[in-house]
Amino acid sequence: MLIKNIKALDVRNGKILEKVDIYIKDNLIEKIGQNLDIEDEKIIDGSDKLAVPAFINSHTHLGMSLLRNYADDYKLKEWLEDKIWPIEAKLTPDDIYIGTLLSMVEMIKSGTATFCDMYYEMDRVAEATEKSGLRGMLTRGLGDLMGPPSPEERFADMRNLYKNYDGKANGRIKIFPGPHAIYTSTDKFLKDTISIVKECGNRVHIHLSETEGEVEDALRDRKMTPIEFCDSIGFLDQPTIAAHCTHITDKEIDLVKDKEFYPVYNPTSNLKLASGFTPVKKMLDKGIKVCLGTDGDSSNNNLNMVEEIHIASIVNKAVEKDATAVKAIEVLKMATINAAEAFGINSGEIKEGKLADITLFNLNSINFTPKNNLISALCYSASSEDVDTLIVDGKLLMENRKLLTLDEKEIIKKAQEAMDSILQR
Numbered sequence: 001m002l003i004k005n006i007k008a009l010d011v012r013n014g015k016i017l018e019k020v021d022i023y024i025k026d027n028l029i030e031k032i033g034q035n036l037d038i039e040d041e042k043i044i045d046g047s048d049k050l051a052v053p054a055f056i057n058s059h060t061h062l063g064m065s066l067l068r069n070y071a072d073d074y075k076l077k078e079w080l081e082d083k084i085w086p087i088e089a090k091l092t093p094d095d096i097y098i099g100t101l102l103s104m105v106e107m108i109k110s111g112t113a114t115f116c117d118m119y120y121e122m123d124r125v126a127e128a129t130e131k132s133g134l135r136g137m138l139t140r141g142l143g144d145l146m147g148p149p150s151p152e153e154r155f156a157d158m159r160n161l162y163k164n165y166d167g168k169a170n171g172r173i174k175i176f177p178g179p180h181a182i183y184t185s186t187d188k189f190l191k192d193t194i195s196i197v198k199e200c201g202n203r204v205h206i207h208l209s210e211t212e213g214e215v216e217d218a219l220r221d222r223k224m225t226p227i228e229f230c231d232s233i234g235f236l237d238q239p240t241i242a243a244h245c246t247h248i249t250d251k252e253i254d255l256v257k258d259k260e261f262y263p264v265y266n267p268t269s270n271l272k273l274a275s276g277f278t279p280v281k282k283m284l285d286k287g288i289k290v291c292l293g294t295d296g297d298s299s300n301n302n303l304n305m306v307e308e309i310h311i312a313s314i315v316n317k318a319v320e321k322d323a324t325a326v327k328a329i330e331v332l333k334m335a336t337i338n339a340a341e342a343f344g345i346n347s348g349e350i351k352e353g354k355l356a357d358i359t360l361f362n363l364n365s366i367n368f369t370p371k372n373n374l375i376s377a378l379c380y381s382a383s384s385e386d387v388d389t390l391i392v393d394g395k396l397l398m399e400n401r402k403l404l405t406l407d408e409k410e411i412i413k414k415a416q417e418a419m420d421s422i423l424q425r
Helices: 062-067 076-088 093-109 122-131 151-165 187-199 214-222 228-231 250-256 265-273 280-285 305-320 330-333 339-344 374-380 408-424
Strands: 001-008 014-025 030-035 042-044 047-054 057-061 112-119 136-144 173-179 206-207 242-243 263-266 359-364 387-392 397-398
Touching: 001 030, 001 359, 001 374, 001 387, 014 173, 047 374, 057 242, 057 263, 057 305, 062 076, 062 093, 062 112, 062 122, 062 408, 093 112, 093 122, 093 397, 093 408, 112 122, 112 339, 122 136, 122 173, 136 151, 136 187, 136 206, 151 173, 151 250, 173 187, 206 228, 214 228, 228 250, 250 280, 250 330, 250 339, 250 387, 280 305, 305 330, 305 374, 330 374
Parallel strands: 001 042, 001 047, 057 112, 112 136, 136 173, 173 206, 206 242, 242 263
Antiparallel strands: 001 014, 014 030, 047 359, 359 387, 387 397
């Protein structure tokens, strides 16, 4: 595939490359230059388009799209225990499969190539990932205080998932454990999880310090904050994708700054559930590679990374009372190269030798007119409707806003039928 005469975001150096050609061979970016003399059966005219490293949604729960707008305006504990967990118990593997596909349609249409999912029935999520063409970091939700199945069954399921799907779909699928949180797990379970992490993927995905109540409970029950507790048992010795970290302390920031610790900022979910304001600037100032995620469709209530980038770009300015805090390019790094490092994948940049995961934005739109500062435009004015084309692993998943791997109308129909059935169970 050859993309001709396009503007491209150099996210690492914070600049826009003008009128370049991008040659993709197999699943890699092989050559970037001007006026490349290469013959290829697929040529994309990049005039009036901007190539951006395809976004990485670092924390979500894809199967929960069926629960979008089902239970809102509740506090997190009440929302989870009284509303979400009871209806989740009614979900079948087929429900989760169609909910996942619905989420994937949404992600493709908003320029996301890679996601990190924490849920269950993850074999069905893997099937959907193969079908969609997306890149999936799949983490089996774990915990022993959430009811059945037993800890032994959960660990067995995790091992089988890793054995059957890690590295599948041309390497697009990675599998590693996702213990839900310290408040849904006993100390023994969390310690046992460490050995599973070492067996399966050598990475871990967990909710940490999402609410003040979680921190207060940890101080009462474990005499330490959630992050301090995880460090005390050796949990943070593995690369850790830590969702939320809304209430991470200055002491904890110093504790994790030299570890492979990747906080995932979820601004919309944090705002909607009134969880608080993540101290993003403090973490960035200490060199911590903050990532960006939408959280699930039931707590956001969408998976639109363009919107998430917009909110992430403005919230901290108000919180810090500083219009220079958390600049646009820093947020774009959260959604691209920071996350690629967190997951150990060779993407996140438009650079020779990197995986060909590229989003093309239509610059001939109201949101990008006039074309003053395109980095600012991506964060402050762009819409998901401006996403024209998505390339993942060197393959077109959407071109000219037309989905090529998934049937949007059929998925919407089946998703509505699934939710209607769930409400009658």
